[in-house]
Amino acid sequence: MTMTLTFLGAAGEVTGSCHLLTVGEHQILLDCGLIQGSRQAEARNREPFPFDPGTIDAVILSHAHIDHSGRLPLLVKQGFQGPVFTHNATAELCDIMLRDAAMLQRRDAERLNKKLEARGEPLVDPLFTEADVDALMALMVPLEYGQGREALPGVRFELADAGHILGSAIVQLWLGEAEGQRKLVYSGDLGRKGMPVIQDPAYIDRADLVVMESTYGDRLHRSLPDTLEELKGIFARAIETARGNILIPAFSVGRAQELLYLLHLHAKEWDLGRWRVYLDSPMATEATRVYVRHFRLCDDEFKAFTRQHPGRHPLLSNIEFVQTTEASMELNEVDRGMIVIAGSGMCNGGRIRCHMEHNLWRDEADVIICGYQARGTPGRALVDGAQSLNIGGKPVEVRARVHTVGGLSAHADRDEMTEWYRHFADAPPVILVHGEPEAQQSFAEHLGQYSRHLVVAQRFDCLDLTALPELVWLNSGLCGESFID
Template sequence: MHIEFHGAAQEVTGSCHLVQVGHYRVLLDCGLIQGGKYGEQRNAEPFSFDPKQIDAVVLSHSHLDHCGRIPLLVKRGFKGPVYTQKVCREMCGIMFRDAANIYDHDTKTLNRKRARKHLPPVEPLYTADDAEKALKHFQPMAYDVEDEILPGIRIRFKDAGHIIGSSIVELWLEDGKHRRKVVFTGDLGHSDAPILRDPTPIHQADVVLMESTYGGRCHRPWQESMDEMGEILNDAANSKGNILIPSFAVGRTQELLYLFSENFDAWNMGRWQIFLDSPMAIEATEVYLNHCELYNKEAKQRVLNHESLDSLTNLRLTKTPEESMALNRIASGAIIIAGSGMCEGGRIRHHFKCQLWKRNTKVLMVGFQAKGTLGRQLVEGAETVKLWGETISVGASVYTVGGFSAHADQDGLINWLKHFKKQPKVVLVHGEPGAQDALQHEVGNRLGYFPDIAKPGQKLDLIRMSYDNAENQAS
């Protein structure tokens, strides 16, 4: 009985952890590695385990860094079920199809360049057909329902409050006389966030695999972030320019639309043309609209008052490439929300090429930017960036409004840990080393014990509660 860490160990993306109980092997997440020079290359490499030997996948949520390699897993021989919350399954359909379309487009472009150099063509990571095949493996479940998925392995999903359909996963494992309960946080949500409920407290576990994305910092209070957003919007209006918002299609986009609606008068939103320039985000917003049963009390009340996500009278949905390109002919007064959230792909890069050099352009960062991404370069003050081989000057003002993050911050993570009645063994995953070190020591200071930090390829023996191939992680 053990857990092996095959992804998101000392890095933020590529979530993938292998649980073995007796002869059965279950993956927790199977996500894409995003950012960095070799991210795409690493995704295409063989898995560090045999997909044919995996009996099931248990998926926490539909962000690509958690689910994005499931079609590849199926393509390479996985034949088992994928268990996830039922709304998450809907979202994965959107995510997989969009990713497959991007791979198809990018591979065709690359192969044209390779042909001119007399190089053989390459294949996309996966195709639309692979995406559809993967979706047939999904077994959707409701929150709060406990089910045995394999002999000796039971699971239950609890609301993580990160994006719609996101889950904290509880696993009860049994091998002979040995019994352990493992809790996998997936990504924990930011408490008191718009739309969704707070992360569900859990009270008992032997082992907790805990995300640590914002383990090294605390978000600004919500009201301060709201005030800052109003100031940025006012400054941008006075500058007679446009606002570009790179936004994750699932979660952040819907929160922004909600906040624009809720603060329509306070932020003088009527002076703007608001464009949702992402087919995937448009589809995801429809899913949010169809599942208000997962909203928090305040958001449910707004639905009853007919003030939902689609109530912005000046919101325009731009679905086609032609509509998207036309936005760059607008000189001022436009708010353009486009993917991708870390600026690694999608339409936001085209808007950057056309507008990033302008000094009256405002770029508003409202999500985490992983190391190695274009978004991280902008947040860190890059004076130039490269887009399709062309160097673009950064004349725009770049703002980071961290308070709108969909992740729990350091205080949120520690407050969630406080609900355990007995101290579990906590292992930090899904975080950069600096954030993990900070969280490890702060948990030690506040709660009196030090979490471990998972290393790539490391194996945690759940019977002996020790690592088979690494030194003690706690400092």
């Protein structure tokens, strides 16, 4: 039986996760995410899929983040009609996130079409619409962790907790039958041990091949206790000075809920009674309700704290939820004493842009960057020390204090990923995906101490899974760089 794996996205980059698995006559996608970053990078989302969407038999989705799920409505729009297997919490979060993405696609198309019409050029359609999201949601097959399932003949799989966000999954796949069977483990995005709210990532003991993320393969995160001290210091310094506003761009799913919990847990210690704290994101508010409903998926400490304080849910108290655009705009009249958590997490859209326009130029303001910032995004520019940002078509000087708090990352760092891999028996071959080239090369050199075969995937690489444990590439000359052989 023919079994191949082709890397079509998040290969040599972080976003746009998409991998094509062929088993006999069947084709399965592992994720189908949006490419994010610069305008040039995002324009690639309009390029044709390198396969006929109508020939894909099924999708297995690792988690709800847009760089893993965001092109699924487009896949359906272009002919896909098969099942989308995923965790039930991921299905609920996708319903929220993809509808928001469809709204943004519609608005972007409307703005662009005004310019195209004025120039007499052809108009464009949104990448996908709310109706495409409706069609996708009808194909979702929600599952639990540990629930074995046959996706197609010769393809059995099971989800394990990846510890990244609510519902995030490590995908274990058993391909083929009897002696020719191969086990593939796809890490999705790996979380970290000991972080608040979410369970630790599960360890897997056996695989014939591990397809593994490498986002932070070139660094170590600050410990959680040190990170909490860092946040405490930021708030204390802001109080000691003019107590201007504090802006926290945050991903609406995962990071926002973690921040709500920490602000609740440490409110007294951090003297947060001096501040008014706002969650200015309707999507994050809806996602928070999903976290509350799926309480049983959270870690033991979070569940115990919640049981000990009935009526004061740690994600719903001490926070003012901002829903309407009008209410969000009113916050811009406040010049001090306010903490605003808002999307988008990379500052390339959403309400955080408006808050930055009104606060970045203030010496007394602070910006806390606490998540991954893709190349080409305004958030990455801030991390890299930009002196100004273009917001609403005009430059805004950066005079606020910018703090990069890497210890809140939901991605495992170099040593955490290494520890996860070393729980596999017999050091199976590894293919690295979902990382920028420098991080991947650094991680490959480090992990090569423990792996027999390790390759950094490049886009369109195609691997013969029947040859495992040998790594045999079917498109010679295109395959990724091998560090161990």
